[in-house]
Amino acid sequence: MFKLWISIKKDVRILLRDKVGISLMFVMPIILVVVVTSIQNSTFQLVNKNKLPIIICNTDTGKASAQFIESVNKIGMFNVSQVPKERAKAITDDMHSKDALLGIVIPSNFSSEVNNKAKSASDKAMAAFSGQADSIKTTIKPTSASGIDPLTLYYNPVLQESLRFSIQGAIRSALQLVQTRETLRTLYYASNEKELPKSLENEMLNSNTTINMLPVSKDGTRTTPNASQHNVPAWTIFAMFFVIMSLGGSVVREKVSGSFIRLKTLPTNYLVGLLSKQLTYLAVTLLQAAVIFSMGMFLFPYLGLPALNLPSDLFALFLVTLICGWCAVSYSICVGVFSETQEQSNGFGAVSIVILACVGGLMVPSFAMQGIAKTMANFSPMHWCLQAYYTLFLEGGKLKDVLNNIGSLFLITIVIQFVTYLGLKRKNLI
């Protein structure tokens, strides 16, 4: 125990004097967590509160286009501004000058085509009602396959695909509303020879069933996860693997300086040295997690970010963090053992943890992965840790819900430790 204690003292001293290593292990991940959470939170705010800026150029003079613009406004997702119809060809320039992410040009025949399509639908309906569906011929021919010239929707490429699909869906629903309203009015007039009463129109159009979205958690709570709940655990895992920048380099320095060989000539098993490094850096990873979680809980609200709520099962959280930290430390030592120089260790270490993070679902959710990418995720320790954290932080899970993840993480760690042992043997270091 005395040898282990002295070895831990040595490792802590070296760590505390490695200012660059400390800043990489603590300062950089903290900045990363704050920046990523802020960006994700801004995206959330942009869609839900700030609204997406959109420019509409209406080259049509009819009522339908005006109703369409009103419908787009009522969606609540867009901040609509209009430009004169002469700007139709220069709408992309206007998007740049007005910082608009979206632009729509309504074609000049929009209203007339909406009316024609409504008339056509109405005539068919009337014929169907009177049993003459086969004999009646509509006198109005639509000008395009769908009956209306397509709207042109311009978008800024910064908009992600998923958001673009949401926007397209919203615009389509506004378009559908205009078309449906006109068809109803025409049909009503054809059968009653008078205007559709406003109250009836509203009742018919606004009776859509509302969608009530509720998160499903394991503990039965209905708290909607915020950007902090999503990002803080994910980037904490990334931070823990950042110990490679200090620990990997430390192992390489020991090898290059000849300290390993000297230690081999002393009557102490090198496993004491490995244990010392693992305990020291495991404490570092736990400290990292504690600092980042505390920041999420107490500092984020002061930065205008949503506060992080810890899971109810704190023991499970500790256990997942502990095993994830152990895995990060084991991986760092393994990279250090196989690297010939500190540059190799730092370069390979940094790139490999980014790859592990990508594969593990930190950047793209693993549920969105397909085929080989989904299979590969199982080999990334970050994947199992992230799943465990999400179960605890987002789904209100307990220890029993993350045992599978902990088991997989433990297995990967044991494999890494074994590979490290083989590396030490092969290089004649133990």
Added chain:
Amino acid sequence: MAIDQPFAINIEHMGFRYPDNADVSFTDLNLKVEKGTRFGLFGPNGAGKTTLMNLMTGVLAVNEGSIKLLGKETGKQNKEVNKLFGFVPQDFSFYQELSPAENLEFFGAWAGLNKTEIINRTNELLHILGLEDVSNKPVGKFSGGMKRRVNLAIGVIHNPQVLFLDEPTVGVDVQTRYAIVSYLLKLNESGTTLIYTSHQLNEAEDICEQIAMIDQGKIITQGHIDDVLKAHNHESLEELFINLTGKAYRN
């Protein structure tokens, strides 16, 4: 008791080759180093000096034959063997971020000393080797000579019976060389066997009593330094060295 063996080192029919380097190998090598002597191992670059030293200290394992250190076989009884010797490698094999006192504390513990022994030996060695004033400063900022003294202090912290020295004075000034050589002679007077290797042949004449010259994995001459010089009719080790190993470059 194995410690009462007359030989500090006893190499018998030793064979060794690197799996990936056929240039350095030993076949049926025999060498005996008496206890308490000052033994020098010399040879040109690539002759196998460092490899032989690594074999004697158990860093490398022999393929054939045996190496016994004070009667205990290296490779098989490493934990016991490792308590008997100290090793001062050519490289600065310690932690540059730590101070001399912190390095000595760590290596002392690994050498099997307890807390009190570490404190006492640290104070003694820092005093003898003139490192008291800088005992708490990081070694990384030291001059080459100071680092050599730290390297030596670590090798002897546990009072080893046999001390292996691989170029212990390379790159140091005259004062440091004098201090190190004086200390080594003093250690030998107190019973420590010195196994020394260097390219500083003038210094070797001051330190060594017994020598062996090796080249291409073979011992080409060995014995008491005066006897060897007399047998080959040379005045100095340098003349003998050139005569036996030639003037061609060695890589």
